[in-house]
Amino acid sequence: MKYLVSWITVLLCFCPVMAPAQTTQPQEWPAYGNDAGGMRFSPLKQINAENVKQLRVAWTFRTGELEHYKGTDAAEKAAFEATPLMVDGTLFFTTPTTRVFAIDAATGTKKWDYNPEVYLRQDLSEVTSRGVSIWPAPTDKTNANTPKRVFVPTLDGRLIALDAKTGQPIASFGKAGMVDLRQGVGNISVTSPPAIIGNTVVVGSSMGDNQRFNYDRGVVRAYDALTGKLRWSWDPIPRSEKDPGANTWKGSSATQTGAANAWSVLSADAERDLVFIPTTSPSPDYYGGERLGQNLYASSIVAIRASTGKVVWSFQTVHHDLWDYDNAAQPLLFMFNQNGKPVPAVAVGTKMGHVFILHRETGVPLLPVEERRVPASNVPGEEAYPTQPFPVSLPALGLHKVEAWGATTEEKASAQKRISGLQYNGIFTPPSLQGSIIAPSNVGGMNWSGMCYDPESGFLIANVNRIAAVIRLLPREGLAVAVKDDQELLRSETGFQAGTPYVLKRSYLFTKNEQGISMQTPPPWGTLAAIDLKKGTLAWEVPLGFMYDPGKYPQARQWGALNLGGAIATAGGLVFVAGSVDGHFRAFKTGDGSLQWEVPLPAGGQATPMTYQVKGKQYVVISAGGHGKLGTKLGDYVVAYELP
Incomplete structure (x- = not known):
């Protein structure tokens, strides 16, 4: 998918305030979401709402990544989405081409780097990496004194184990430090860090899934962290009549369908020996005539016994997915207060803007969910599932009502004309x-940006997109004639969906003009929202970023922006988030969502930040390298902020 956006940076000035005293004990960020369950909460409060305006750049590290794109088309797809980890005073992170860096957490000085030499001229759906994983996990007492390893999943389908001290491959792992994930599976990539649970490394996969219906298998696999030996493999799509869920797939070609893979971040609960898998739509995303039925375990959250690979429970967020409603967000593990008692729970945030709260051990909803009738399909060969699950007691986030909008009378009239010609x-x-309007779109609601949870306020916080997609299926026969004189179709993204009767054309309810972008649905187009889980209500929702020039449109800052890259919460009463296409890094007050701090980044900040303390000082760090598909400024920066 391609987004055409314009952006502008704004410089802010601020004055110094003294920071409060705090313990000098180190506070790490050892996993993508800080804890293995992805709460993305830090107990640090040296930086707080009283002094956050005084944050300044502590250091900036340059990876030299842009040089690696030369001579290829990688820059068109490249996105620096990595969240660094901090362990033993060192930051570990990957670039979009899966180069690995270890730098000093206090100074930003490079300790080592490793280049897996990914061949960038191969067919890669994405050029991104959200980071690495460290073994052993902090809670692993058995291996507490074992030298640490950095596990690196690559774009070309490898799992590499590196010595955390030196950056050298661990010779005893796999074959010279590497396991080939493509062997026996197909042309997969891996864009998210694996889950670490005991001595097991669990890894998913990424693939472009709109070019044919019989895509590669979306298997999830577990490997021994010491040897690289395969422990188990799980395919979310049943391949025989005896497999669980096989009766939910209908049609002679159902077992040939691919994908339903887990490309996002997995979560782990070592105490319960569970790993939580967010699965995606089967291939292709927008036509299911080759895979009729409910399609378990696609578009689901699946809890798997980490020691055996056996399914413990599953909860399907979308039946017979026709909308590219992948479970893109990391399942968030937390303790939910039910009738005054803490209950182990998993929060599931979706592209539809729905939030489901499930019992972590059983998958049973802790808050009511009901099946509701939804529109039927009129596409020959298709059978949309008649109902879908809806959370009853929590607010839905994202765009759920489509109306025409324009910054001028002419633009609004154009939007109205376009919308009136589409199904909705x-x-x-x-x-x-x-042609159908899909709202929320495949961008969200919530995307891989996911959610964070502040246990002190009980707020579940997420950045949200509010942009509609336009999906049209064109009969394969006569395709050239259909698009010949249709400029909108010519500009739209194409998915060939080989093996089906239809070709996909996908666009969004905005257009490009001389000024940049012209939105066709009302603002806000991007927000930061907090759900109060104690009350089941929306605590607050505020615009996030801007897409129009504030100098020309004074209200632009209230209109929000398309965003990718999640938020984190801290005990200092703050939520830190970048993500928006305007290229700024921001801090909001957890209690009411008020903006506390805002600075321009040297490149797009389409990544989730992190925070840690070392040598008595708290730092907040963000990867700023831009996003080729979003059109934000590319770069190669990792920026750390500190108080004076």
Whole structure:
């Protein structure tokens, strides 16, 4: 998918305030979401709402990544989405091409780097990496004194184990430090860090899944952290009549369908020996005639016994997915207060803007969920599932009502004309031959940006997109004639969906003009929202970023922006988030969502930040390297902020 956006940077000035005293004990960030369950909460409060305006750049590290794109088309797809880890005073992170860096957490000085030499001229759906994982996990007492390893999943389908001290491959792991994940599976990539649970490393996969229906298998696999030996493999799509869930797949070609993979971040609960897998849509995303039925375990959250690979429970967020409603967010593990008692829970944030709260051990909803009737499909060969699950007691986030909008009278009239020619019957409107409005779109609601949880306030916090997609299916026969004189179709993204009767054309309800972008649905287009889980209400929701020039449109800062890259919460009463296409890094007050701090980044900040304390000082760090598909400024920066 391609987004055409414009951005502007704004410089802010601020004055010094003294920081409060705090313990000098180190406070690490040892996993993608800080803890293995992805709460993305830090107990640090040296930086707080009273002094955050005084944050300044502590150091900036340059990776030299842009040089690696030369001579290839990698820059068109490249996105610096990595969240660094901090362990033993060292930051570990990957670049979009999976180069690995270890730098000093206090100074930003490089300790070592490792280049897996990914060949960038191969067919890669994405050029990104959200980071690495460290073994052993902090809670692993058995291996507490074992030298640490850095596990690196690569774009070309390898799992590499590096010595955390030296950056050299561990010779005893796999074959010279590497396991080939493509062997027996196909042309997969890995863009998210694996889950670490005991001596087991669990890894998913990424793939482009709209070019044919019989895509590669979306298997999830577990490897021995010491030897690299395969422990188990799990395919979310049943391949035989005896497999669980096989009766939910109908049609002679159902077992040939691919994907339903887990490309996002996995979560682990070592105490319960569970790993939580967010699965995606089967291939292709927008036509399911080759895979009729409910399609378990696709588009689901699946809890797997980490020691055996056996499914413990599953919860399907979308039946027979026709909307590219992948479970893109990391499942968030936390303790939910139910009737005054803490209950182990998993929060599931979706592209539809729905939030499901499930019992971590059983998958049973802790808050009510009901099946509701949704629109039927009129595409020959398709059968949309008649109902979909809806959370009853929590607010839905994202765009759930489509109306025409424009910055001028002419732009609004153009938007109205376009919308009136498309099918739209609310959420879960299926794709059509006429063209359907999909809202929320495949961008979200919530995307891989995911959620964070502040246990002190009980707020579940997420950055949200509010942009509609337009999906049209074109009969394969006569395709050239259909698009010949249709400029909108020519500009739209194409998914060939080989093996099906239809070709996909995907666009969004905005257009490009001389000024940049012209939105066709009302703002805000991007927000930061907090759900109060104690009350089941929306605590607050504020615009995040801007897409129009504030100098020309004074209200632009209230209109929000498309965003990718999540938020973190701290005990200092702050939520830190970048993500928005305007290229700024911001801090909001957890209690009311008020903006406390805002600075321009040297490149797009489409990554989730992190924070840690070393040598008595708290730092907040963000990767700023831009996003080729979003059109934000590319770069190669890792920036750390500190108090004076």
